[in-house]
Amino acid sequence: MTLAQVGIAAAFAVALGLFAAVEIAARREGSRVPTLGEVCGVVMRYRVGPLPVGRIAMFGFWWWLGWHFLAR
């Protein structure tokens, strides 16, 4: 790996580490930070009229992610 590739990998690792850190902070007793699941729950409840836009977007994104990493 080149230095640039190591730097990019480290930046992704920092982002993923921060995801874990915020989730751990959210799960502490008395925390005011919602868990990632709760944030997703609010996003998924978003509707435009009768259309559950939040659910469609979240499921669509996750389905695409699985296809992108695991099927292609």
Add this chain to the structure above:
Amino acid sequence: MDRPELVAGVDRVWARPVVLAPVFALAALVGGALPSFSLRANLLVLGAGGALLWLGMSATLPKRPAPARLPRASAWWLLPIGIFAVVEGVTFLIGSREYPTLSRLADPLLEHYPARAAAYFGWLWVFWAMVRR
């Protein structure tokens, strides 16, 4: 924050983790063995994802109640999301092997069966967690 999910409805037998974990593990063990770009790999992802999408969009299962609105402290989530989005966006726009996107970095890892099967299991499990929201 209040944890409203503690009052979620009673699960059906087949929707309990003790039943689903082995099913997802089996799918992951099979899916992890399928080569990239193969028809079978595409069919398994599309079939499993389609089934979970259908469950998530239907009223078959009780959903965990979500908070009415997000508190200000939710802004902490913008930190990891923002860093991730900037790095992924910049590497995608540059589009060279010298500055790889996450999927290019993950490709060599996902060529190994244990990592691919574990990623499959994680994908299914998170999908299921979203179905319950």
